[in-house]
Amino acid sequence: MTTRGVVYAEPGARPAVEEITFDPPGANEVQVRVEACGVCHSDLHVVETEGWGMAFPILLGHEGAGVVEDVGDGVTGVVPGDRVVIAWRAPCGNNCPACLRGDPRRCSNNLRARRRMHRASDGALLSPVLRCGTFADRAIVHEACAVKIPVGLPVEQACLLACGFSTGAGAALWATPVRAGASVAVIGCGGVGLAVVQGARLAGAGRIVAVDVVDEKLALARELGATDTVDGRDEDAVAQVRELAGAGVDYAFSAIGSPSGLVDAVRMCAYGGTATLVGVPPPGRTLDLDVADDLFQPKVAIAVTHGGDTIPQMDFPFLAQAALDGKLDLDRFVTKTISLDEVPDALDELHATKGVRTVVRL
Numbered sequence: 001m002t003t004r005g006v007v008y009a010e011p012g013a014r015p016a017v018e019e020i021t022f023d024p025p026g027a028n029e030v031q032v033r034v035e036a037c038g039v040c041h042s043d044l045h046v047v048e049t050e051g052w053g054m055a056f057p058i059l060l061g062h063e064g065a066g067v068v069e070d071v072g073d074g075v076t077g078v079v080p081g082d083r084v085v086i087a088w089r090a091p092c093g094n095n096c097p098a099c100l101r102g103d104p105r106r107c108s109n110n111l112r113a114r115r116r117m118h119r120a121s122d123g124a125l126l127s128p129v130l131r132c133g134t135f136a137d138r139a140i141v142h143e144a145c146a147v148k149i150p151v152g153l154p155v156e157q158a159c160l161l162a163c164g165f166s167t168g169a170g171a172a173l174w175a176t177p178v179r180a181g182a183s184v185a186v187i188g189c190g191g192v193g194l195a196v197v198q199g200a201r202l203a204g205a206g207r208i209v210a211v212d213v214v215d216e217k218l219a220l221a222r223e224l225g226a227t228d229t230v231d232g233r234d235e236d237a238v239a240q241v242r243e244l245a246g247a248g249v250d251y252a253f254s255a256i257g258s259p260s261g262l263v264d265a266v267r268m269c270a271y272g273g274t275a276t277l278v279g280v281p282p283p284g285r286t287l288d289l290d291v292a293d294d295l296f297q298p299k300v301a302i303a304v305t306h307g308g309d310t311i312p313q314m315d316f317p318f319l320a321q322a323a324l325d326g327k328l329d330l331d332r333f334v335t336k337t338i339s340l341d342e343v344p345d346a347l348d349e350l351h352a353t354k355g356v357r358t359v360v361r362l
C-alpha cells in the first residue's frame with residue numbers, strides 16, 4: 001500500500017515529504033492510521049546528529065496517535081477502530097532482569113515491530129524514528145506500543161501523551177515521584193518542562209517554582225500550575241529558588257539539555273533533595289560539581305529519566321483520564337496544528353518556536 005511520510009534521506013539532506021509503501025503488519029503488529037503527531041525536538045535531534053545512530057533513509061516522527069486499521073496474527077489487545085497512542089517505550093514484560101523482578105520502569109528492552117515501510121522511489125527500507133515513524137499517514141508498530149485510550153480525548157491532545165507530555169509528567173509522577181506537599185523547581189518551561197509542572201501539580205506538590213529565560217513561558221507556567229516563577233537570566237536565580245522554598249526544593253528537574261541546568265538543579269535542592277535530568281544533553285559534556293559540598297553534605301541525589309520512565313499501557317490511559325477529568329490541561333499544550341507538508345519548515349523553525357507544541361494533523 002502507498003502512503004506519504006517525511007523522509008530524511010541521507011546526512012545533510014533536508015527532510016521532505018515523499019511517497020512511501022508499506023508491508024502488512026506481521027505477528028503481534030498493528031497498523032495504525034495516524035491522525036495526529038506532535039513535532040518533538042527529538043526529531044530535530046535526529047537531523048542535527050545526522051541520524052542519531054540510525055540507518056538511512058529515516059522516516060521521521062514519533063509522537064503519534066490514531067486509529068487501529070489492521071492487526072497481524074496473535075494481536076489480542078486492540079481491534080480495528082480502537083483509538084490508540086503510539087508509545088516508543090514498551091517494556092518487554094518477561095525477557096529482561098528488570099521485568100523479571102517486577103520492575104518494568106527500568107526495562108530498556110523495548111518490544112519493537114519489524115521495519116515495514118519503504119521509499120516508493122527505490123524500495124529502500126526506512127528506519128522509523130524510535131520505531132514509530134509517525135510523520136506519515138500510516139505506522140506499523142508492535143502491539144505493546146499501541147496504547148488504547150478513551151475516545152473522548154481529542155487526537156491532537158492524545159498524541160502528546162506519546163512523548164513530550166508523558167516525559168515531563170512522568171518525571172514528576174513516576175521517575176522521581178514528587179511527594180504531596182513537597183517543593184519543586186522546574187528549569188526550562190518548554191513543552192516537557194511545562195508537563196513536569198503539570199505532573200508535579202497532579203502529585204500534590206506544595207510549591208512549584210518555574211525557571212525560564214522567556215517571559216511568555218513563565219506566564220504559561222503560572223497558568224499551568226507553577227506557584228512562583230524565577231527569571232533564569234538573573235545571576236542569582238538559584239538563590240532565588242532556594243529562598244522561595246525556604247531552604248531549597250525537595251525536587252529539582254532540569255528540562256533543558258544544557259549540563260548547566262542539571263548543575264543548577266543540584267544546587268537548588270534542599271537537604272535530601274533529588275535533581276532529575278529530563279532533557280537530552282548534547283554529547284561530550286561534563287558536570288561542574290563539588291562532590292563534597294554540592295552532593296554529599298546536602299545529601300542530594302541525581303536521577304535521570306528516559307521518557308518519564310512510563311509504562312505506557314498503564315500510564316497513558318491514566319494521563320488521558322486525568323485530562324478528561326480536568327486535572328491536566330493538555331489542551332493548553334497544543335499551540336497550533338499544521339499539515340504533513342509543513343513539517344520540513346516546522347523542523348527548521350523549531351528552535352525559534354514560541355508556543356508549546358505544534359501538532360501535525362493527518
Ligand SMILES: [Zn+2]
Nearest residue numbers: 092096099107
Ligand atoms: Zn524488560
Ligand SMILES: [Zn+2]
Nearest residue numbers: 040042163164
Ligand atoms: Zn519526543
